[in-house]
Amino acid sequence: MVRAGVPMQPNQYRDARLDKLEKLKALGLDVWPRKAQRTHGLAELAATYADAEAWPNEKLEGLGLSVSVMGRVLTIREMGKSVFAHLTENGEKVQAFFRMNDMSEAAWETLKLLDMGDFISVTGPLMRTKTGELSVRVKELQFLSKALLPLPEKWHGLQDKEQRYRQRYLDLISNGDVLKTFQTRSRIVSAVRRFMEEQGYLEVETPMMQPIPGGATARPFITHHNALDMDLYLRIAPELYLKRLIVGGFEKVFEINRNFRNEGLSQRHNPEFTMMEFYAAGQDLRDMMALTEGLVSSLAKDVVGSETLPWGEQEISYAAPFRRLTMKDAIAEYGHLDRHLLEDGDCVRTFAKAAHIEDVEKKTVGTLLGDLFEHYAEKQLIQPTFITDYPIELSPLTKTLEGDDRFVDRFELFIGGMELANAYSELNDPIDQMGRFQAQMDERESGNDEAMLLDQDFITSLEHGFPPCGGEGIGIDRLVMLLTNSASIRDVILFPLMRPHSAERGESPAKQEDAT
RNA sequence: GGGCCCUUAGCUCAGCGGUAGAGCAGCGGCCUUUUAAGCCGUUGGCCGCGGGUUCAAAUCCCGCAGGGCCCA
Numbered sequence: 001m002v003r004a005g006v007p008m009q010p011n012q013y014r015d016a017r018l019d020k021l022e023k024l025k026a027l028g029l030d031v032w033p034r035k036a037q038r039t040h041g042l043a044e045l046a047a048t049y050a051d052a053e054a055w056p057n058e059k060l061e062g063l064g065l066s067v068s069v070m071g072r073v074l075t076i077r078e079m080g081k082s083v084f085a086h087l088t089e090n091g092e093k094v095q096a097f098f099r100m101n102d103m104s105e106a107a108w109e110t111l112k113l114l115d116m117g118d119f120i121s122v123t124g125p126l127m128r129t130k131t132g133e134l135s136v137r138v139k140e141l142q143f144l145s146k147a148l149l150p151l152p153e154k155w156h157g158l159q160d161k162e163q164r165y166r167q168r169y170l171d172l173i174s175n176g177d178v179l180k181t182f183q184t185r186s187r188i189v190s191a192v193r194r195f196m197e198e199q200g201y202l203e204v205e206t207p208m209m210q211p212i213p214g215g216a217t218a219r220p221f222i223t224h225h226n227a228l229d230m231d232l233y234l235r236i237a238p239e240l241y242l243k244r245l246i247v248g249g250f251e252k253v254f255e256i257n258r259n260f261r262n263e264g265l266s267q268r269h270n271p272e273f274t275m276m277e278f279y280a281a282g283q284d285l286r287d288m289m290a291l292t293e294g295l296v297s298s299l300a301k302d303v304v305g306s307e308t309l310p311w312g313e314q315e316i317s318y319a320a321p322f323r324r325l326t327m328k329d330a331i332a333e334y335g336h337l338d339r340h341l342l343e344d345g346d347c348v349r350t351f352a353k354a355a356h357i358e359d360v361e362k363k364t365v366g367t368l369l370g371d372l373f374e375h376y377a378e379k380q381l382i383q384p385t386f387i388t389d390y391p392i393e394l395s396p397l398t399k400t401l402e403g404d405d406r407f408v409d410r411f412e413l414f415i416g417g418m419e420l421a422n423a424y425s426e427l428n429d430p431i432d433q434m435g436r437f438q439a440q441m442d443e444r445e446s447g448n449d450e451a452m453l454l455d456q457d458f459i460t461s462l463e464h465g466f467p468p469c470g471g472e473g474i475g476i477d478r479l480v481m482l483l484t485n486s487a488s489i490r491d492v493i494l495f496p497l498m499r500p501h502s503a504e505r506g507e508s509p510a511k512q513e514d515a516t
Numbered sequence: 517g518g519g520c521c522c523u524u525a526g527c528u529c530a531g532c533g534g535u536a537g538a539g540c541a542g543c544g545g546c547c548u549u550u551u552a553a554g555c556c557g558u559u560g561g562c563c564g565c566g567g568g569u570u571c572a573a574a575u576c577c578c579g580c581a582g583g584g585c586c587c588a
Binding site: 011012013014016017075077078079080081082083084086095097099100101115116127129130131133135149150151152153154155156157158159160161162163165170174264267358498499500501 | 517523526527528529539540541542543546547548549550551552553554559560564581582583584585588
């Protein structure tokens with residue numbers, strides 16, 4: 001737990017460190033220097049001389065090389081007239097070896113004012129200790145930043161989840177895997193961009209503040225623009241804007257950015273989350289499938305290092321091709337239901353009641369199929385599986401299947417029991433699209449406040465001509481969860497949404513008097 | 517939204533009606549190749565917050581706050 005104001009309250013740790021800070025100042029040292037003395041990055045140094053056989057102690061000492069590296073002090077082992085400390089930077093560790101005989105008397109005195117958590121720079125020759133650990137034999141010590149507060153416990157790290165999320169920096173410092181996970185996230189996002197660019201896609205940016213929130217079914221966040229005196233919505237999806245770009249002549253576009261959905265939090269949901277959406281003129285669902293398999297399997301192999309990765313107690317194979325299953329086949333298989341009976345609306349209703357789905361009488365057969373799928377199949381789809389042939393009611397922006405206009409040419413990709421991606425052969429008939437919006441408006445009338453809103457300007461853009469087009473969204477946070485074996489979305493979002501403590505919670509900004 | 521669980525020292529955790537504890541960290545000693553260094557000594561607490569029950573509450577009951585897990 002984090003109590004309001006703790007860091008400012010005097011405590012024995014802070015007081016002791018303030019005292020040391022004063023002593024350093026009294027010695028005439030610049031305690032907050034403007035620049036660190038460094039000749040090498042710590043990681044670079046560790047990597048270059050990691051090999052103990054290629055770089056035995058004699059060879060290292062023989063180099064006649066004096067290095068300066070900076071890092072945060074993680075541990076200190078005092079042994080009278082010699083001291084060992086581990087410095088860390090960017091997840092790498094290098095040991096500093098301080099020996100009274102190696103240092104000036106003044107430098108040795110300042111060493112007594114060193115605490116765990118401080119940033120320092122050490123200068124001296126490289127060496128290897130008796131046990132073979134690469135170390136800097138310190139001749140000079142420069143203080144770069146004095147930590148006034150103590151680090152979490154060095155062995156167990158920071159365990160309290162609440163504090164880990166609220167003070168992520170402490171989590172990153174003291175739990176090594178956490179830093180690694182977020183470094184992997186960066187590499188994944190960067191590899192995704194590279195992959196898309198190699199496929200000829202251009203990255204674009206479209207509005208995050210929209211007058212009509214479209215492209216998905218979800219409750220939006222509302223905000224207000226003062227000068228224009230109009231309400232705006234944080235986007236729930238960029239879809240309708242990216243499609244306008246296809247109308248405008250872009251062949252292939254993608255966007256990686258945040259979407260906002262005003263819904264509950266869970267292990268798989270954060271109100272703001274990162275999505276990649278992309279559209280390719282002239283393509284259809286099959287092309288989207290091929291691209292998705294290529295992307296996901298190459299990320300597993302090239303970024304993480306294997307096409308088979310652990311997922312909790314299980315293993316997931318990311319080798320292409322992924323399994324393909326229609327929604328009805330998935331319901332039949334995982335619900336152990338007779339596949340033929342799913343063609344019969346009354347039977348579907350009976351199954352839905354048996355599965356304790358709510359408001360069965362009010363819902364259409366297509367909606368119930370979606371519910372049954374969620375109920376029976378979704379969580380069990382651990383290995384990558386494309387689910388196809390979605391009911392039209394659930395898919396207002398998708399072309400129907402050839403020869404069956406109750407279903408649409410859409411897939412969702414499930415991995416680890418989670419929806420990872422959602423793709424369509426995009427509906428490009430403006431008349432049909434208008435009808436679908438009408439149906440959504442009717443839904444909304446009858447109380448479904450997640451039904452889509454009519455975006456007339458989007459319809460107008462379609463009327464100017466929208467080519468056949470494949471489109472898809474991939475949830476980046478969930479992708480990172482899968483590739484880093486993280487059970488919660490909060491473990492792959494640096495600063496997940498948290499409710500403030502009541503003591504810290506002021507008046508809601510939205511309710512405050514307008515300061516302008 | 518419903519259910520279950522958690523909140524004790526800076527951190528990791530015991531204690532579950534009868535004097536608030538341990539390890540790490542801190543402080544003071546010893547120790548010139550340590551690896552969670554070791555050894556000796558020692559400081560540190562609104563036991564999340566507010567009510568109640570009781571001779572007595574960290575412990576039992578109720579409410580509130582924050583968090584976690586499961587279900588919808």
